[in-house]
Amino acid sequence: MVFRKLPGVSASGMGLRLSQKFVFLLFLSGLVTLCFGALFFLPDSVRLKRIFLSKTETQPVTVGSGSENDAREHLKRPKEQEHPRGMTSAKGETSTKLKTLSRKPSVSHEATEERLAGGKAQEDLTLPRSKTESASQKATSSDHGGNSDTFRYSKFKRCLLKPPLGRDNGKPSDPKTNERREKVKEMMKFAWDNYKRFAWGKNELRPLTRNGHIGNMFGGLRGASIIDSLDTLYIMGLMEEYNDAKEWVQTSLDLNSNGEASLFEVNIRYVGGLLSAYYLTGEELFKRKVLELGEKLLPAFNTPTGIPRGVINLGSGTSWSWGWASAGSSILAEFGTLHLEFVHLTELSNNPIYTEKVMNIRKLLNKIEKPHGLYPNFLSPVSGNWVQHHVSIGGLGDSFYEYLIKSFLMSDKTDDDAKKMYYGALEAIEANLVQKSPGGLTYMAEWRGGILDHKMGHLACFSGGMIGIGADDGAPEKRQHYLDLAAEITHTCHESYTRSATKLGPEAFRFDGGGEATATRLSDRYYILRPEVIESYMYMWRLTHDPKYREWGWEAVEALEQHCRVESGFSGIRDVYTMTVSHDNMQQSFFLSETLKYLYLLFSDDDLLPLEDWVFNTEAHPLPIVRKSCMQDETQDKTASE
Numbered sequence: 001m002v003f004r005k006l007p008g009v010s011a012s013g014m015g016l017r018l019s020q021k022f023v024f025l026l027f028l029s030g031l032v033t034l035c036f037g038a039l040f041f042l043p044d045s046v047r048l049k050r051i052f053l054s055k056t057e058t059q060p061v062t063v064g065s066g067s068e069n070d071a072r073e074h075l076k077r078p079k080e081q082e083h084p085r086g087m088t089s090a091k092g093e094t095s096t097k098l099k100t101l102s103r104k105p106s107v108s109h110e111a112t113e114e115r116l117a118g119g120k121a122q123e124d125l126t127l128p129r130s131k132t133e134s135a136s137q138k139a140t141s142s143d144h145g146g147n148s149d150t151f152r153y154s155k156f157k158r159c160l161l162k163p164p165l166g167r168d169n170g171k172p173s174d175p176k177t178n179e180r181r182e183k184v185k186e187m188m189k190f191a192w193d194n195y196k197r198f199a200w201g202k203n204e205l206r207p208l209t210r211n212g213h214i215g216n217m218f219g220g221l222r223g224a225s226i227i228d229s230l231d232t233l234y235i236m237g238l239m240e241e242y243n244d245a246k247e248w249v250q251t252s253l254d255l256n257s258n259g260e261a262s263l264f265e266v267n268i269r270y271v272g273g274l275l276s277a278y279y280l281t282g283e284e285l286f287k288r289k290v291l292e293l294g295e296k297l298l299p300a301f302n303t304p305t306g307i308p309r310g311v312i313n314l315g316s317g318t319s320w321s322w323g324w325a326s327a328g329s330s331i332l333a334e335f336g337t338l339h340l341e342f343v344h345l346t347e348l349s350n351n352p353i354y355t356e357k358v359m360n361i362r363k364l365l366n367k368i369e370k371p372h373g374l375y376p377n378f379l380s381p382v383s384g385n386w387v388q389h390h391v392s393i394g395g396l397g398d399s400f401y402e403y404l405i406k407s408f409l410m411s412d413k414t415d416d417d418a419k420k421m422y423y424g425a426l427e428a429i430e431a432n433l434v435q436k437s438p439g440g441l442t443y444m445a446e447w448r449g450g451i452l453d454h455k456m457g458h459l460a461c462f463s464g465g466m467i468g469i470g471a472d473d474g475a476p477e478k479r480q481h482y483l484d485l486a487a488e489i490t491h492t493c494h495e496s497y498t499r500s501a502t503k504l505g506p507e508a509f510r511f512d513g514g515g516e517a518t519a520t521r522l523s524d525r526y527y528i529l530r531p532e533v534i535e536s537y538m539y540m541w542r543l544t545h546d547p548k549y550r551e552w553g554w555e556a557v558e559a560l561e562q563h564c565r566v567e568s569g570f571s572g573i574r575d576v577y578t579m580t581v582s583h584d585n586m587q588q589s590f591f592l593s594e595t596l597k598y599l600y601l602l603f604s605d606d607d608l609l610p611l612e613d614w615v616f617n618t619e620a621h622p623l624p625i626v627r628k629s630c631m632q633d634e635t636q637d638k639t640a641s642e
C-alpha cells in the first residue's frame, strides 16, 4: 500500500515538529475520550457497549458462578448491614404490607392427601385448592408462554406411583424421630416468621439488623425466600404460611423486571420453586407465573453455539458473560444446570423450545473432546471450546454432574445419553480426582490442567448423595462400589463438621499442609447455612437406613440451633473454628428451601416425596418424574376428562 506524503508530514509522523505532534496527540486523545464516553450513553443492548464495557463496568453485579455466587456478597460487605435507615424502612414497609394482605382461607394438605392415599380419589385433588383462587385472580389470569392448557394436572397425578406426601404426611412412627422432625418444623416456622416480619417481599432476611436484603442475582425479581419456601411450607403442613406465600405470588410477584440476573440462580430458585409449587398443589397461578418467567429466559440462548451466557437482562433479553469469567466464557455449573426445569417448562407449555435449548447444550458437551474424560469449568459460548482446564466437583462444576444423573432419573430412565455421560464423567472423576488421605478419608480433589489441588469445597459434599442415587443404574457389578464411595464421601464431609469447634463445616477444607478435612485458610472458615452435607445425609438415609445418618443430621440441628439461631432468624457464621461466633447477618433463601427441607425429609418416612416419583432440583425443589407413556395413554386421558 502506498501512502501519499503530505507537505511537512511524513506518513509515519516522524517528520512532525514538536508543537505539531502535541496538537495532533491532543486531538487524538480527545477523540478517543469522546468515543469511549459515548459508549455509556448507548442502550445495554448495543453489542459495541458489551464488547468494550465488561459487566462489572456496566452495573455492579455480585461476582460469582453457578454455585459459588450465591452468598459471598454479604461476607464481603459487613458494614452495609448495619444501615439503620434500611432497618426502619424495611419494618415500615412490612407492617403496611401485612395490614393490606387479606388472608385466604387456609387449606390443609392433610385433608387432600388423605383422599390421595385412597386409590380412587386422585381426580378431584385440585378442587378444594382451586376454590381458594379468588374471582379477581381468575379475572387477571392470562396464559403467557405457550399452550399450557394441554397439560392435565389430574392426569399427571394419576401417573405418579405414590401420593406425594405419603400416607400420613411422612410422619415417622418412632416418637423420638417425630420429635426431631417437629423441631425442624419449628425452625422453619421461626425462620419464616422472622423473614415475614422484617423482610417480607425482599429476597432474604438480615436477621441481626432485622431488615431485608435484595442483592443483585435475580435481576430485580423479589421474594426469593418466598418462592424458595413454598414447597417446604407445603410439605411441612405450615398451611397458613403457605397461603401467605401463595397470596404474595398472586399479588406481588412482578416478573416485568428490567434488571440483570444470573440465569442459573433465577432458574434453580424461581423456575424450580414455582414448578414444584405447581406440581405439589395444582394451583394454576404457579403454572402461569413459571411459564411467563420461562419465556423471559429464552433470549439467553441466542449465542453462536446456543450455550447461554451467565447474565441476562430480563427486560431486554440481552445477555453477557460474567466479567470475571475468563475470555467471556460460560460456566459449566450454570449452563449445565437448566435441564430439569426446562424439560418441565416444555411439559407444562407443550412448547418444545425449552427442551430443544437444553438438548442442544447436551449435544455440544457430548461431542466436544474432554481432557481425560473430564469436563472443565469454563466454555466459550462463541467457539464452543473449553477456555481453561480447571475441573471441580464443587463450585463452578457441581450441579452439572448432578443434573446428568437426575435427567436420566427424571426421564423415567429413558434418557440414555444423560446416563452415558454421567457414568462416563464419574469414571473420569474416580480416575483423576478421587483421593484417599493418609488418615483414610476419601475426598474429591480439584484438577488444574493435570495438577491436583487437595481441597474439597462444602459445595462438593452434595456428591455423596448424587453418587448414592446413581448407584442402581450403572453397571450392576459397580452398585456396591458406588454405594461405598457415596458413604465414604459423606463420611468425609461429616468429618469436616466434627473437626470444627462449632460442629458446622467450613466452606472449604484441605488435605495437605498437615491437616485433614479442615480449613487451613482464614477465608475458608465460614459457614453460610449451606445444605450439601445434610443433603447427602438425607439421600444416604433413604438408600441405606443406617441410623448414623439421622444422628449426624441431628448433630447439625443442634449446632445450627446453638450457633446460627439468633433472636430474629438464622444467620451464617464467619468462623466455624471459634465458639465465640461472629454472625454474617444473612438468612440465605436456600436455608429454607434446602437445608431445612432435607432435614425434615431425613426425619420423615420415605413416603414423603418418594424417590420413585420425584427428583430434587439443585435448590431442593421436587420435580416429578416424567412418565411419557402414561401421560400419552388414551385410556387414562379419557378417564381423566370424564
Ligand code: DMJ
Residues within 6 Å of the ligand: 066, 067, 068, 070, 268, 399, 459, 530, 531, 532, 590, 594, 618, 619, 620
Ligand atoms: C444452592 O443455591 C444450590 O444448591 C446450588 O446448586 C449451590 N449453592 C446453593 C447452596 O449452597
